[in-house]
Structure formats: structure tokens, C-alpha cells
Amino acid sequence: MPEHTANETFVVARITRGWRTQEDFAEAYNAVAASVDSKARISVRQVRRWESGQTLWPNRDARHVLTEMFGVPLDQLGFVPAPGRSTRIGLTASSKSDREASMLRRSFVGGLLLAPLLDLEALDYLTAAARNAHRFSDHELVDHLRAALNETARMDLKMGSHRAVPAALGILSAISTTARDAKPPIRHELLALGSRAAEFTAWLHHDAGAPEQVIAYWHNQAKEWATFTGDGAMHAYVLMRQAQSLGGGDPARMLDLARAATTGPWKLPPRAHAEALQQEARGMAMTGAHPDEIARVLDQAHVALDRADKPAEHPLCTGPLGNGYTRERLLVQAAIRLREAGRPLEAVAAFQASLTAEAFAPRDHAHYSAFLAGALADLGEPDEAAAVALEALHVAAVVCSQQAIGALHSTARTLFPYRQRPQVRELHERLVALAAG
Incomplete structure (x- = not known):
């Protein structure tokens, strides 16, 4: 029986565009096929064949649909054409530049803007991240990904969210692919780390000005993995971060999310609790609460900070939740609330x-x-x-x-x-x- 080389480039391209499972991708593929009047339909089995490398070069109908979905030539998705075939099949000269320029800025899942499409250099990084993950033993892998996530957070702080997004998505891709076959204890560690990485990725997209559904996608992924690992504090922390990401667009929902973070069946660490209480106070102010009630909640936030340990000089993305939240940050955020009032x-x-x-x-x-x-x-x-x-x-x-x-x-x-x-x-x-x- 011939051996096949897995098409990891295609796997990473699928995941980074938001099709987390092969089932998701098959459903999206068939929707796109219908939209372009193609009679070609696929099942999960065909997706597996592409990703396992059993299919080196898709047929004509599939090439057309895949090009519509990804907006790049198929050789950039890891497919290998037969000798003499053009690797640009499916992209006409007139449409190629426009489509690639557009798709380098965004990608679509079921017609919704879900995640920024990465350039080829970033896609190479993600492919390498997924491939290199298999080089580590179980515990080494978790340590490697944890260190990579902390370094990505430092990159965000120094160079900006747009530079950190490829690295964060590479880490998520490696977690998603390796957790499937990991032993239960390692899978638990990977998903716990994945919850942190997904929440951080939501923040990166928020700072980069991504659409709400992109940010919500990663927040939901973070909550899902936090639920799988029984991490109630992380679930509450994501609720608070969701409230922050709303800005002033939906004050009532902001308040609901912040209150859920502070009053739900979980306990946030003191600094994260103070941050959630401040967010609750902001939601109260924006929805017309009495100033005395707002002041009471802010007092609780200061009390929470009084109980907290000394903040980390250089907080880690994988360290205690909210460990970088300081008194100065609370006061500055309160100043924003005063302006809004x-x-x-x-x-x-x-x-x-x-x-x-x-x-x-x-x-x-x-x-x-x-x-x-x-x-x-x-x-x-x-x-x-x-x-x-x-x-x-x-x-x-x-x-x-x-x-x-x-x-x-x-x-x-x-x-x-x-x-x-x-x-x-x-x-x-x-x-x-x-x-x-």
C-alpha cells in the first residue's frame, strides 16, 4: 500500500480560515459549489483524502470551488499538479490580482467574514508550527506552546496585534491538531492552554479592528475549551473580555456579561475580579444606574485589588488571570467612564x-x-x-x-x-x- 505525505499546508489553511473541522469545511465547500453553479459535492471522506495526501491534484470542478474558497492557486494550498499542468488553473489573468488582493485581507466562512487571511509568509509560519509540533514529546509540546504563547504576547506589546496574529493562529492550529490524538491528561493541558490562546487571539483581532463575528468566534472557542477543562475562572474571564470588546455599542449586553463574570458559579482571582467589577460599573453607568450604586461597585473593585498579591512586573499570557491589572489601570478606566457619563x-x-x-x-x-x-x-x-x-x-x-x-x-x-x-x-x-x- 503506498504511503502518502499529509498535506499540512491545506490543513492549516482550512483551520486559519475558521473551518475547524473537516465537517465544517465540507459543508462550506458544498455551499460555495452551489453558489457558483457547480454540481460537484464532497463528503468528509474527500476532505480526508485531500488532507492525507491521497489526492495530489483535485479534479477540475473541485479546483474551481477551492479557488473560489481560498482565492489562491492550489499549489499554495499544498496540492501538487501532474507534470505539465499549470498551477494557476481556476484563476484567470484578469481576476487573479483582484481576488488575491481582496482575499489577502479577509476570508469567508458561509458568507460571513470570519478571520483575516494571512499572507504567504504567515501561512508558511503556521504550516511549520503545525509540523514542528510533532517533533516534541507530550509534555515538551505543552511547554513549547506555552513559551510560544508568552513570546507572542510580548510581540503584541512591542510590535502590535497585526504582527502577533500569525503566531497566535499557528499556536492554535498546533493545539487543535495535536489535541485530537493526545492522551487524556495531555489533551486536558493542551485545551487549557488553547483556551488562553483563543482568548488572546480574540483580543488581537479586537485591537486590529476585526469584525465582531471574528472576535466572537475566538471568544466562543475559548469558553468551549474552558468548559471542557472545567476552568470556571477562565470561563468568567472570557465573559469579562467579551464585555470589554463591545465598547459602547451594546451597553445592556455589556452589563449582562460583566455581571455574569462577577456573580456566576465561579471565582475569579482578585485582580481579574477587580477588572470585571470595573467593567460592570461601566455598564451600569452606560445604562443609567444611580451614581451611588456605581460607586459601590467601584469600591468593591478597589477592595479586590487590596486583597491581591503584588502584580507581576512582566505578566505572562499563561500566568495568573488578570495579573497585569493594576490600580492605575482601574483609575484610568474609571476616567473613561467619567467621560462617558x-x-x-x-x-x-x-x-x-x-x-x-x-x-x-x-x-x-x-x-x-x-x-x-x-x-x-x-x-x-x-x-x-x-x-x-x-x-x-x-x-x-x-x-x-x-x-x-x-x-x-x-x-x-x-x-x-x-x-x-x-x-x-x-x-x-x-x-x-x-x-x-
């Missing part, structure tokens, strides 16, 4: 008291400075607001933090009546240039 003067004072370069990494400092600039704009201080915004934009543009850039656009809209002032005009011009770039 229409109290910009108090907000500015709170920002200026707690938002220091010593207490925050540059990316986080820029993010919160964008809200400080907004509060200054609300106060009618256009020059000071623009100066703070320009400094924040310098950092946010380098790391491509769409959270901070979005807040700066909001500040620029508030400052529009002052657009003839030099710094305000410069802020508008730089934001326009950044968007065009």
Missing part, C-alpha cells in the same frame, strides 16, 4: 493623575491617551487635545492599534469646528493619510 472635567483630572508612561506600556499609554484627548476636546481645549492626540497617533500608527486609532477619529470629529487651528488640522491630515495608506 458627561463629566469631562473630572475625567481629565483622573487621566492626568494616573496615566503615566511608567505605569503603562507605550501601546496602552497611547490607547488611553486617545480617550484623554477626547475628554480635552469635550472641554473645549482644542490645542491641548490635538497635541495629546498627535502624540498618541504616533505610537498607535506604528503598532496599528485600531482601538486607539478609532478613539482618535472620534476625537477628531469632536475637534472638527476647530479644524483651522494648526495642530487640529495636522491631526485631521495625519488620520486621513493613515486611512489612505
Whole structure:
């Protein structure tokens, strides 16, 4: 019986586009086939043949559908054409450049934007990550992936979420593929680590400005794996992070999620509990709760921090939940709440008291400075607001933090009546240039 070499490139490409199982992919394939009037349909068995390497080059109908789904030539998915065949079958000269340019920015699952498609260099990284996972023994593998996740978090902090996404997805791909056949104790460790990695990946997509359904996908994956491993605290932590990702778009749901994190059948560590209580207070403020009730919840957050151990100087993504949450961060987030409550003067004072370069990494400092600039704009201080915004934009543009850039656009809209002032005009011009770039 001939041996086959697994097509790991195709496996990783499938997973990174959100088709987690072969069943998911077969269903999506058949939906796309119907949309392009192709009569070709496949089963899970055919997907297995492609991934095992039994099928080196799909037939004509399958090539057409696969090209529609992935937007790249099939040789870039690990398929090997017969001698003399063109590897570009399915992509016409006129459509190739447009389709690849589009698909390098996004991918579709069942017609929904699910995850950013990676460039070829990033796809190579993911393939290598999945392949290299098999080189380690069980416990070595868990340690290797844990170290890789911590290093990816450091990469995010220094270089931005857009640079960390390929590494995070590579780790998730390796966890997903190796956990299937792992022995129960190792599978438990892998899924526990996978829950951390999925929550972190949701954060990366949130900071990169991905659509809500992308962020929700990874949050749901994190909760699923936390449920499998019986990690109630992690489940609650993801609920809190979901509340944060909503911003001001759905205050009632934000409050529901935050309260579920603080009152559900689980116990968060003190720092994570303080962060969840702050998020609950924000949801209360946005839904019209009485100030005394909001103050009571914030007092509870400060009490939780009083009970906490000393925060880690360099918190690890795989360390204690919320171990990087500090008093300064709580106070700055409370300042955002004051601004949202229409109290910009108090907000500015709170920002200026707690938002220091010593207490925050540059990316986080820029993010919160964008809200400080907004509060200054609300106060009618256009020059000071623009100066703070320009400094924040310098950092946010380098790391491509769409959270901070979005807040700066909001500040620029508030400052529009002052657009003839030099710094305000410069802020508008730089934001326009950044968007065009």
C-alpha cells in the first residue's frame, strides 16, 4: 500500500480560515459549489483524502470551488499538479490580482467574514508550527506552546496585534491538531492552554479592528475549551473580555456579561475580579444606574485589588488571570467612564493623575491617551487635545492599534469646528493619510 505525505499546508489553511473541522469545511465547500453553479459535492471522506495526501491534484470542478474558497492557486494550498499542468488553473489573468488582493485581507466562512487571511509568509509560519509540533514529546509540546504563547504576547506589546496574529493562529492550529490524538491528561493541558490562546487571539483581532463575528468566534472557542477543562475562572474571564470588546455599542449586553463574570458559579482571582467589577460599573453607568450604586461597585473593585498579591512586573499570557491589572489601570478606566457619563472635567483630572508612561506600556499609554484627548476636546481645549492626540497617533500608527486609532477619529470629529487651528488640522491630515495608506 503506498504511503502518502499529509498535506499540512491545506490543513492549516482550512483551520486559519475558521473551518475547524473537516465537517465544517465540507459543508462550506458544498455551499460555495452551489453558489457558483457547480454540481460537484464532497463528503468528509474527500476532505480526508485531500488532507492525507491521497489526492495530489483535485479534479477540475473541485479546483474551481477551492479557488473560489481560498482565492489562491492550489499549489499554495499544498496540492501538487501532474507534470505539465499549470498551477494557476481556476484563476484567470484578469481576476487573479483582484481576488488575491481582496482575499489577502479577509476570508469567508458561509458568507460571513470570519478571520483575516494571512499572507504567504504567515501561512508558511503556521504550516511549520503545525509540523514542528510533532517533533516534541507530550509534555515538551505543552511547554513549547506555552513559551510560544508568552513570546507572542510580548510581540503584541512591542510590535502590535497585526504582527502577533500569525503566531497566535499557528499556536492554535498546533493545539487543535495535536489535541485530537493526545492522551487524556495531555489533551486536558493542551485545551487549557488553547483556551488562553483563543482568548488572546480574540483580543488581537479586537485591537486590529476585526469584525465582531471574528472576535466572537475566538471568544466562543475559548469558553468551549474552558468548559471542557472545567476552568470556571477562565470561563468568567472570557465573559469579562467579551464585555470589554463591545465598547459602547451594546451597553445592556455589556452589563449582562460583566455581571455574569462577577456573580456566576465561579471565582475569579482578585485582580481579574477587580477588572470585571470595573467593567460592570461601566455598564451600569452606560445604562443609567444611580451614581451611588456605581460607586459601590467601584469600591468593591478597589477592595479586590487590596486583597491581591503584588502584580507581576512582566505578566505572562499563561500566568495568573488578570495579573497585569493594576490600580492605575482601574483609575484610568474609571476616567473613561467619567467621560462617558458627561463629566469631562473630572475625567481629565483622573487621566492626568494616573496615566503615566511608567505605569503603562507605550501601546496602552497611547490607547488611553486617545480617550484623554477626547475628554480635552469635550472641554473645549482644542490645542491641548490635538497635541495629546498627535502624540498618541504616533505610537498607535506604528503598532496599528485600531482601538486607539478609532478613539482618535472620534476625537477628531469632536475637534472638527476647530479644524483651522494648526495642530487640529495636522491631526485631521495625519488620520486621513493613515486611512489612505
